[in-house]
Amino acid sequence: MSTSAPANTVIVLDFETTGLSPNQGDRAIEIGAVMLEKGQPVARFQELMNPGFRISRFIEDYTGISNQMLKAAAPCEEVMTRFYDFIGGHNLVAHNASFDQRFLDAEFAQIGCRYSGEFSCSMLLSRRLFPDAPNHKLGSLVAYKNIANDGVFHRALADSEMTAKLWNCLLEELQQSYQLHTPSFKLMQQICSKSKAAVPKFLHAQN
């Protein structure tokens, strides 16, 4: 973990994008994020961004974000500059974080920015801490844990809000099942680095 990242504060983020791979020319079209301080949302960020080309019909249908909406949006570089200021040096959380990290890295590379926080992944943690869930898609986990939601999916702020609530469920699971009352971000990262079978023994050893 970055030594400059304040404890107990994380940025839970989610990108909507033109596709799956920035290496194939895909760009971000929306970023949403919730700043959690000791589990409580204290700030939010949501902006559409214009990637400079038309998005596919599939992405329009999948996200509900239209080419018309993006035509009126600020360019990616402008939005990502504001987002860089928003995240500061905080650590970061996303569902299937490797996906969002790739786009964050690619978009920040476009504007010459480098962030100092580290990532943790709510999907990898859920696989280890909620092994009985039917699957580990964000929407399925929201239903499995009875997480309150407004029925909006595949929009950046809505998904980051649900991921933030899932993150709190994961912390609660560590508190209730393993009596770990103040799980650190570092511990969350360590859980991800363990195999599913090794996690219970590892967590019991933390006490």
Next chain:
DNA sequence: TGCCAGGCCCTCTTTAGGGCCTT
């Protein structure tokens, strides 16, 4: 012409293959 991501994780594995998850 046909294909086109990448990392994690499980297993009928490790000299591999395929499903999951994100848009």
